[in-house]
Amino acid sequence: MAKMMYRDAIRNTIFQEMQRDERVVVLGEDVVGGNGTAGGPEAIGGIWSTSTGFYDAFGPNRVIDTPISESAIMGAAGGLALAGKRPVAEIMFADFIGVCMDQLWNQIAKFRYMFGGKSVCPAVIRMPVGAGYNAAAQHSQMISQFVTNMPGIKVVMPTTPEDACGLLRQAIRDDDPVVFLEHKFLYAMSGEVNEDPDFCIPFGHARLARAGQDVTIVASGMMVRYAETAADDLAQDGIGCDVIDLRTTSPLDEEAILDSVEVTGRLVVVDEAPPRCSLATDISALVAQKAFASLKAPIEMVTPPHTPVPFARELESAYLPSPAKVAAAVRKTLEYR
Amino acid sequence: MQLNREALTRAYRQMKLIREFEERLHEEIQTGEIAGFTHLYCGQEAVAVGVCEHLTERDKIVSTHRGHGHCLAKGCDLDGMMKEIWGSQDGLCNGKGGSMHIADIDKGMLGANGIVGAGAPIAVGAAISNKIDGPDENGKLAVSIAFSGDGACNQGTTFEAMNLAVVTQAPAIFVFENNHYSEHTGVDYAVGTTRDIASRAEAFGMKVWRGDGTDFFAVYDTFREVLEYVRTPGNGPAAVEFDTERFFGHFEGDPQRYRGDGELDRLRAERDCLKIFRASVTGAKLLEDVDLDTIDTESLKAIEDAVQASRAAPRPQPENVLENVYISY
Ligand SMILES: Cc1ncc(C[n+]2csc(CCOP(=O)(O)OP(=O)(O)O)c2C)c(N)n1
Numbered sequence: 001m002a003k004m005m006y007r008d009a010i011r012n013t014i015f016q017e018m019q020r021d022e023r024v025v026v027l028g029e030d031v032v033g034g035n036g037t038a039g040g041p042e043a044i045g046g047i048w049s050t051s052t053g054f055y056d057a058f059g060p061n062r063v064i065d066t067p068i069s070e071s072a073i074m075g076a077a078g079g080l081a082l083a084g085k086r087p088v089a090e091i092m093f094a095d096f097i098g099v100c101m102d103q104l105w106n107q108i109a110k111f112r113y114m115f116g117g118k119s120v121c122p123a124v125i126r127m128p129v130g131a132g133y134n135a136a137a138q139h140s141q142m143i144s145q146f147v148t149n150m151p152g153i154k155v156v157m158p159t160t161p162e163d164a165c166g167l168l169r170q171a172i173r174d175d176d177p178v179v180f181l182e183h184k185f186l187y188a189m190s191g192e193v194n195e196d197p198d199f200c201i202p203f204g205h206a207r208l209a210r211a212g213q214d215v216t217i218v219a220s221g222m223m224v225r226y227a228e229t230a231a232d233d234l235a236q237d238g239i240g241c242d243v244i245d246l247r248t249t250s251p252l253d254e255e256a257i258l259d260s261v262e263v264t265g266r267l268v269v270v271d272e273a274p275p276r277c278s279l280a281t282d283i284s285a286l287v288a289q290k291a292f293a294s295l296k297a298p299i300e301m302v303t304p305p306h307t308p309v310p311f312a313r314e315l316e317s318a319y320l321p322s323p324a325k326v327a328a329a330v331r332k333t334l335e336y337r
Numbered sequence: 338m339q340l341n342r343e344a345l346t347r348a349y350r351q352m353k354l355i356r357e358f359e360e361r362l363h364e365e366i367q368t369g370e371i372a373g374f375t376h377l378y379c380g381q382e383a384v385a386v387g388v389c390e391h392l393t394e395r396d397k398i399v400s401t402h403r404g405h406g407h408c409l410a411k412g413c414d415l416d417g418m419m420k421e422i423w424g425s426q427d428g429l430c431n432g433k434g435g436s437m438h439i440a441d442i443d444k445g446m447l448g449a450n451g452i453v454g455a456g457a458p459i460a461v462g463a464a465i466s467n468k469i470d471g472p473d474e475n476g477k478l479a480v481s482i483a484f485s486g487d488g489a490c491n492q493g494t495t496f497e498a499m500n501l502a503v504v505t506q507a508p509a510i511f512v513f514e515n516n517h518y519s520e521h522t523g524v525d526y527a528v529g530t531t532r533d534i535a536s537r538a539e540a541f542g543m544k545v546w547r548g549d550g551t552d553f554f555a556v557y558d559t560f561r562e563v564l565e566y567v568r569t570p571g572n573g574p575a576a577v578e579f580d581t582e583r584f585f586g587h588f589e590g591d592p593q594r595y596r597g598d599g600e601l602d603r604l605r606a607e608r609d610c611l612k613i614f615r616a617s618v619t620g621a622k623l624l625e626d627v628d629l630d631t632i633d634t635e636s637l638k639a640i641e642d643a644v645q646a647s648r649a650a651p652r653p654q655p656e657n658v659l660e661n662v663y664i665s666y
C-alpha cells in the first residue's frame with residue numbers, strides 16, 4: 001500500500017499500463033503541454049498533472065498532444081481501438097462532450113453491437129466532471145446521465161485514489177469502451193492505494209463506504225464524499241446509514257442497492273446531475289420497482305435544481321448538493337410515518 | 338492615418354481601459370476575491386479596439402473565453418462587467434455567467450464563450466440574420482464577427498462555420514487572433530498551416546486579409562477594407578488574421594513554463610500595442626504625451642471606481658438560482 005493523491009493514482013496507473021502493454025496510447029489536448037514552444041514538450045505535462053512524464057518515457061507516437069479538436073480526439077480513440085490499440089483519451093473538461101458526442105455515441109458505443117460482435121473497441125475516455133470551482137455553466141457539469149444512458153458504454157466514477165487505480169486498470173484492460181469520470185474536486189484527495197501491478201476492480205461491484213441500519217444513501221464520485229460526511233454527522237445522533245458508492249453506473253450493482261434497502265426501508269439518492277432522467281431518478285425507479293414492499297418512506301433525491309450551473313459562489317453553493325442537504329434528506333425519510 | 342484627434346483619443350482610451358482592466362484583475366485574482374477561471378486579454382487590445390471602433394450597435398460580435406477586451410471594445414458597461422466578474426447580482430449577467438460568459442445582446446455582444454470554437458457558427462447565424470434584414474439606406478449590410486484564437490481555428494465548428502458563411506454568402510467576418518499559443522501548446526505544433534490561418538479561410542472561398550495585431554493603425558486600416566467589402570451586398574464573408582501577443586498566462590495561475598527566456602520582457606518592450614500607439618501618435622505630433630497621460634490617469638480611476646463598486650455591489654441570493662430558465666424545480 002502507498003498513500004497518494006487521486007490524480008497520482010490515475011497517472012501512475014496509466015504509466016504502468018503503458019509500460020506493461022505497448023498498445024496503450026494516450027491522447028488529448030495539452031497532455032504533453034509545451035509542444036511547439038520554447039519550453040518544449042513536457043514544459044507543462046498535462047493540465048491535470050495526470051500525464052506528467054509520459055512523453056519523455058514513451059515518445060510522441062504513444063503520447064499524442066492534439067490540437068483543440070474534440071471530435072477528432074474522440075474519433076481517433078475509436079479508430080485506434082478498432083485497429084488494435086488501447087487508447088486512453090482525455091477530454092479536458094467533460095462539458096466538451098458536447099463537441100464530440102457523435103464519435104462517442106454513434107460510433108464508439110455502437111461498434112461492437114452494430115458489427116455483429118465481430119469487433120471490440122477498448123477505448124478509455126477520461127473526462128473531468130463536476131462543479132465547485134465557480135467555473136460556471138460550461139466547465140462544471142456532470143454528464144453521467146448522458147453516458148449511462150448509452151448502450152455499449154461502460155461508465156466509471158471513482159471516489160477514492162484506490163478505486164481510481166483499480167477501476168482505471170480494469171478500464172484499460174477491458175475490451176469495451178469505458179467513459180471514466182474523474183471529479184475535479186477529488187484530484188487532490190489522498191488515500192492508500194494497492195500497489196499490486198495487476199490490481200483491478202471488476203465493474204458492477206459497489207463499495208460499502210459506510211454501514212448502518214436506518215437509511216440507505218446511494219451516491220457516486222464526489223457525492224460519495226458528501227454522503228460519508230453526512231453519515232458521520234448523523235452517526236453522532238445515533239442514525240446509521242449505509243453509504244453505497246456505485247463505482248460504476250454502467251454496469252450498475254442493483255443487488256447492493258436492493259439488499260441495503262431491504263434492510264433499511266429508506267433511500268436517499270445523491271446525484272450531481274439535474275434531477276430529471278438521471279441516475280437519481282433511475283435508481284429511485286429501480287427501488288420502487290424491485291424493493292417496493294421494503295420501502296417505509298418516499299425516496300428522497302438530493303440533486304441540483306433543473307438549471308445550468310451558475311457562476312457566483314453563493315449561487316453555485318445553493319445549486320450543489322452538500323453534506324447538510326444529504327443529512328436533511330436522511331432526516332426527512334426518517335420522519336415520515 | 339486619417340483619424341482625427343477625437344477618434345485617436347477614443348481609440349487610446351479604449352485600449353488603455355482594457356489594459357488596466359486586465360492588469361487590475363491580475364492583481365485582484367491573487368487575493369482570492371474573484372472566483373472561477375479568468376483569461377486575460379492583455380497584449381491583444383489593438384485587435385479588439387481596431388476592429389470594434391468601426392462597428393455600430395447593429396453589428397454583432399461573438400467572443401471567446403478571452404473576452405473582456407472584445408466586450409469593452411463593443412461597448413459593454415465597465416462597471417457591469419467588473420461586477421459580473423465579481424459575481425454580483427448587479428453584474429451584466431446577474432452573477433450567473435462570470436468572466437467566460439459576459440454578454441450584452443443590446444450592444445451586439447452575443448457572448449464570451451467557454452467552449453473553444455463555439456463562437457464561429459453563432460456569428461454565422463447572426464450574419465445570416467443581417468443578410469435577411471438587408472442593407473440600410475446607404476446600401477450597406479450590418480455584419481457579424483467571430484473572434485477566434487489560433488487554437489480555435491483547429492475546431493471543426495470553425496471550419497463548418499466558414500463554409501456555411503461562404504455557401505450562404507453571409508456578411509460574416511472571421512477575425513483570427515494569432516497569439517501563438519493555445520493554452521500551453523505552440524501554434525507551430527498545433528496548426529498545420531503554420532502561422533497562416535488566413536490561408537485556411539481562403540481555401541473555403543472567401544477573401545482574406547492579414548495584419549500586425551500589435552499596431553492599432555494596421556488593424557484599423559486593414560479592418561476598414563474588410564468591412565467595406567463585407568458590408569457590400571453580394572460579396573459574402575471574409576477573414577482576417579492578426580498576429581498578436583498575450584502578456585499573461587493562458588489563465589490566471591498558469592506557470593507559463595513554455596515561454597522562452599526573457600520572452601515576456603521582450604514582448605512587453607517590443608510588442609506592446611499601447612507603447613507602439615503612443616510612439617506613433619506622438620512621433621507624428623497628432624497627440625502629445627500629456628494627452629495620453631491624462632487618459633492613463635482617467636482609466637486607472639475608472640477601474641478603481643469599478644472595483645470599489647463591485648466590492649460594494651449586492652450579492653446574489655440562493656433563490657436567484659431558479660430564475661432565468663423556462664422551468665425549474
Ligand atoms: C471545446 C473546448 N476545448 C478545450 C477547451 C480548453 N481551452 C480553453 S482555451 C483553450 C486554448 C484556446 O486557444 P486559442 O483559440 O488560441 O485562444 P487563446 O487562449 O490563445 O486566446 C483551450 C484548449 C475549451 N474551453 N473548449
Ligand SMILES: [Mg+2]
Pocket residue numbers: 486487488514515516517518519520
Ligand atoms: Mg491563441
